[in-house]
Each structure stands twice: as C-alpha cells, then as structure tokens.
Amino acid sequence: MLIYEENVPASYRTAFVAKVREISTRLGINPNWLMAIINWESARSFSSSIRNPYTNATGLIQFMPDTAIDLGTTIDRLARMTAVEQLDWVYKYYVRYRSKLKSYTDLYLTTFYPAAVGKAASYVLGSTAYRVRRIAEQNSSFDNNGDMKITKGEIESDMLEKIPANWMAEFKKKVVS
Structure with missing residues (x-):
C-alpha cells in the first residue's frame, strides 16, 4: 500500500x-x-x-x-x-529533472519551483523583490515566519510536517545514484 x-x-x-x-x-x-x-x-x-x-x-x-x-x-x-x-x-x-530527484523535497521543489533544487535551505524563492513578495502572497502557508519571503528550508519543513509519522522513514530516505 x-x-x-x-x-x-x-x-x-x-x-x-x-x-x-x-x-x-x-x-x-x-x-x-x-x-x-x-x-x-x-x-x-x-x-x-x-x-x-x-x-x-x-x-x-x-x-x-x-x-x-x-x-x-x-x-x-x-x-x-x-x-x-x-x-x-x-x-x-x-x-x-530525473538526475536532480534525490529526495522527497527535491521532487516537491521540482513541482513547485525547480530553480530551488540543490540550493541551500536559506535560498529565497523569486528572482526579483516583486517575485519574492508575489510568491509569498500566493503561497502564504509556506511563509512560516511571516517575512513575505519563502525559503527552501521553509518549504522542506512544511512539506515534511504534512507526512504522517508512520510514513516519515519513507520520506527521509534519499535516492542513491
């Protein structure tokens, strides 16, 4: 299952x-x-x-x-x-993006904002101040600290929080290439 x-x-x-x-x-x-x-x-x-x-x-x-x-x-x-x-x-x-899909977070970021894959947790989504704010406005559930910026780390934290505890081991594994 x-x-x-x-x-x-x-x-x-x-x-x-x-x-x-x-x-x-x-x-x-x-x-x-x-x-x-x-x-x-x-x-x-x-x-x-x-x-x-x-x-x-x-x-x-x-x-x-x-x-x-x-x-x-x-x-x-x-x-x-x-x-x-x-x-x-x-x-x-x-x-x-197959070669970049090493984790659950990579797969989700590839879906949502592919440029963030492989970046540090502090990476802010958006290429300009306008885009940073717009992304945060449209996806406020990811803006965990309310600073009108979404970081890769905030997304990773939020997406893993949604996983039921009994499934967590499946989502912390990485693909070995």
Missing part, C-alpha cells in the same frame, strides 16, 4: 497506483513521494481536472499553462484526460 492510496477514487485506484509505481521506477524515485505530492497538489482529490482559481494551474501536479505548452499540450487538454492518462504527462514533466 502506498501513502494516500485510499484517497484515490476506487473507480481507477488500481490502474492509478500501478502507473505511479511504474513511472516512479522509471524516474528512480520512491512512489510514496509522488503519491504525497499528487495528494497535496490535487487538494487530496487525485483529479486530473482540478484547477487553482488564482493561477489556472491544472491537474495532478498543478501544471501551469506555460508548462503544459512547453510539454506539448494545454491545461484544457490535461483537464479532459483521465487521471491515469495524465500520469504520462507527470512523467514527461519530471523526466527532464
């Missing part, structure tokens, strides 16, 4: 979990990491059509419109796919 497997709708759970295991093997990552990210990003729905009303990000890992286009699709096409079909696009997104 994978973490949050029970949150996947029963109508496609078996196929979805099998596909998560398959693409995780191909990426060289722990499938529990991917399940936790999809659980979080899809608001625990495991729905391919869920959208963020503020950013229009769509689907299992909240593909941004420009990211979808870069991958050769659109958020509208992604939203019409089944969750199992959309996992192919999840793989297509992550495979570009």
Whole structure:
C-alpha cells in the first residue's frame, strides 16, 4: 500500500497506483513521494481536472499553462484526460529533472519551483523583490515566519510536517545514484 492510496477514487485506484509505481521506477524515485505530492497538489482529490482559481494551474501536479505548452499540450487538454492518462504527462514533466530527484523535497521543489533544487535551505524563492513578495502572497502557508519571503528550508519543513509519522522513514530516505 502506498501513502494516500485510499484517497484515490476506487473507480481507477488500481490502474492509478500501478502507473505511479511504474513511472516512479522509471524516474528512480520512491512512489510514496509522488503519491504525497499528487495528494497535496490535487487538494487530496487525485483529479486530473482540478484547477487553482488564482493561477489556472491544472491537474495532478498543478501544471501551469506555460508548462503544459512547453510539454506539448494545454491545461484544457490535461483537464479532459483521465487521471491515469495524465500520469504520462507527470512523467514527461519530471523526466527532464530525473538526475536532480534525490529526495522527497527535491521532487516537491521540482513541482513547485525547480530553480530551488540543490540550493541551500536559506535560498529565497523569486528572482526579483516583486517575485519574492508575489510568491509569498500566493503561497502564504509556506511563509512560516511571516517575512513575505519563502525559503527552501521553509518549504522542506512544511512539506515534511504534512507526512504522517508512520510514513516519515519513507520520506527521509534519499535516492542513491
């Protein structure tokens, strides 16, 4: 059993979990990491059509419109796919970063802000003062100290806090290359 497997709708759970295991093997990552990210990003729905009303990000890992286009699709096409079909696009997104996916935090940062992967915990997300503030405003749950800046360390702390204690060992492991 994978973490949050029970949150996947029963109508496609078996196929979805099998596909998560398959693409995780191909990426060289722990499938529990991917399940936790999809659980979080899809608001625990495991729905391919869920959208963020503020950013229009769509689907299992909240593909941004420009990211979808870069991958050769659109958020509208992604939203019409089944969750199992959309996992192919999840793989297509992550495979570009495969060599950097060494931990759960790396996988999450690749989803949320790839430039932060490999940086120190003190790394601040955003390339300009405006972007730093905007990222903090749109993702206030990560701004643990309320300074209107989000650091890699704040994200790591927050994402690990969400993991149930009985699963924590799976999330502290690193991939050995």
